[in-house]
Amino acid sequence: MGIEDEIEAAREKLQETPVNKATETERARLKAKIAQLEEEQEKRQAETGSSTQGYAVEKTGDATVALVGYPSVGKSTLLNQLTNAESEVGEYEFTTLDVVPGILQHRGAHIQLLDVPGLIGGAADDKGGGQQVLSVIRNADMVVLMADPDRLDGFDRMDEELYDAGIRTNMEPPNIKVTKKDKGGIDVKAPIDLTQIDRDTLEDVMEQWGYVNATIVIREDVGIDRVIDALATNRVYMPALKVVNKADQIDKDTKIEIEDEYDDPIFISAEHGTNLETLKDAIFEHLGLIRVYLKQKSNTEADKEEPMIMEEGDSVETLCEQLHDTFLDRFKHARVWGESAKHPGQRVGLDHTIQDEDTIEITKQ
Numbered sequence: 314m315g316i317e318d319e320i321e322a323a324r325e326k327l328q329e330t331p332v333n334k335a336t337e338t339e340r341a342r343l344k345a346k347i348a349q350l351e352e353e354q355e356k357r358q359a360e361t362g363s364s365t366q367g368y369a370v371e372k373t374g375d376a377t378v379a380l381v382g383y384p385s386v387g388k389s390t391l392l393n394q395l396t397n398a399e400s401e402v403g404e405y406e407f408t409t410l411d412v413v414p415g416i417l418q419h420r421g422a423h424i425q426l427l428d429v430p431g432l433i434g435g436a437a438d439d440k441g442g443g444q445q446v447l448s449v450i451r452n453a454d455m456v457v458l459m460a461d462p463d464r465l466d467g468f469d470r471m472d473e474e475l476y477d478a479g480i481r482t483n484m485e486p487p488n489i490k491v492t493k494k495d496k497g498g499i500d501v502k503a504p505i506d507l508t509q510i511d512r513d514t515l516e517d518v519m520e521q522w523g524y525v526n527a528t529i530v531i532r533e534d535v536g537i538d539r540v541i542d543a544l545a546t547n548r549v550y551m552p553a554l555k556v557v558n559k560a561d562q563i564d565k566d567t568k569i570e571i572e573d574e575y576d577d578p579i580f581i582s583a584e585h586g587t588n589l590e591t592l593k594d595a596i597f598e599h600l601g602l603i604r605v606y607l608k609q610k611s612n613t614e615a616d617k618e619e620p621m622i623m624e625e626g627d628s629v630e631t632l633c634e635q636l637h638d639t640f641l642d643r644f645k646h647a648r649v650w651g652e653s654a655k656h657p658g659q660r661v662g663l664d665h666t667i668q669d670e671d672t673i674e675i676t677k678q
């Protein structure tokens with residue numbers, strides 16, 4: 314039996330297995346088996362190069378964002394509005410068949426936007442060349458999920474499609490750690506109560522995954538899917554932003570209903586250019602980007618036109634590393650103005666965490 318048949322057989326078995334207490338372990342085992350086979354399949358495809366052909370797009374700029382949505386939601390129209398790109402716009406579906414990149418310049422950052430061909434149901438099973446599209450999305454730093462008022466189910470459908478391809482949106486990686494041992498079988502350590510899964514099932518899943526001797530430390534109340542996510546090596550985690558396009562076609566009441574149901578998406582009209590500044594800000598913030606203004610000692614003001622683009626959580630040390638090799642060696646201290654400073658011009662060391670729009674002056678030896 315080929316690996317595809319094995320996956321198919323395991324999926325069928327999972328569907329046939331009813332969901333109840335008695336079948337919990339069996340279902341968990343099957344899920345682990347499917348995930349493991351899929352990983353094996355991907356590995357083989359990567360080796361033969363069959364999954365990497367097609368839309369290879371080189372990443373450029375400070376970050377990469379994939380525009381994802383049903384055909385005709387307006388992805389190309391949006392790309393053309395936000396970037397220098399010229400992606401073909403059409404009234405019919407599947408106008409765009411290639412990945413079209415463009416650069417959005419906002420708050421001093423260069424953000425690469427990718428207009429990816431419309432994702433359709435079953436992309437994860439490679440209907441309609443979906444695998445290549447998904448591999449482009451996997452490499453992005455964030456997705457914009459686009460829907461239009463007529464097909465809002467697109468939000469959930471796209472997210473499911475991504476989920477099935479191992480792309481986890483708006484989720485932290487599970488707080489689970491697995492370490493191999495020499496002997497002693499499977500050891501489950503959980504300093505908290507596990508309410509969704511029992512230890513026997515966990516041991517079974519670990520064995521199914523191929524562990525003979527290992528310790529698994531679980532620090533959050535997870536279900537089996539999150540455990541499998543922790544074991545799998547092909548999961549990626551990224552933020553997703555929900556955007557409703559063609560907002561020019563809806564009235565106020567419908568807008569409020571959509572806001573309630575879909576957790577406050579951003580409403581835009583790509584065609585009319587409405588609310589695009591809000592969208593750009595949201596993209597910048599969801600990417601976790603921050604601006605840093607560098608000040609020379611001799612100047613009283615920093616150059617606010619050209620900020621350095623960094624990431625939330627970055628420290629003065631990261632800043633120095635990015636500036637030049639010699640900055641770290643010769644670093645004496647820095648002065649900070651802005652959100653992260655206790656008072657204007659606070660003197661700080663390398664471990665100081667910077668925030669958006671801080672001004673920093675570095676003193677070297």
Ligand SMILES: Nc1nc2c(ncn2[C@@H]2O[C@H](COP(=O)(O)OP(=O)(O)OP(=O)(O)O)[C@@H](O)[C@H]2O)c(=O)[nH]1
Nearest residue numbers: 384385386387388389390403407408409582583584
């Ligand atoms: N009313 C309205 N129509 C829009 C808006 N944005 C795009 N459209 C129209 O929607 C249609 C599809 O737009 P595209 O940008 O080609 O959509 P797409 O998502 O790139 O479609 P595919 O490439 O087929 O996946 C075109 O007729 C656009 O003019 C909008 O904000 N409002």
Ligand SMILES: [Mg+2]
Nearest residue numbers: 388389408409
């Ligand atoms: Mg298009």
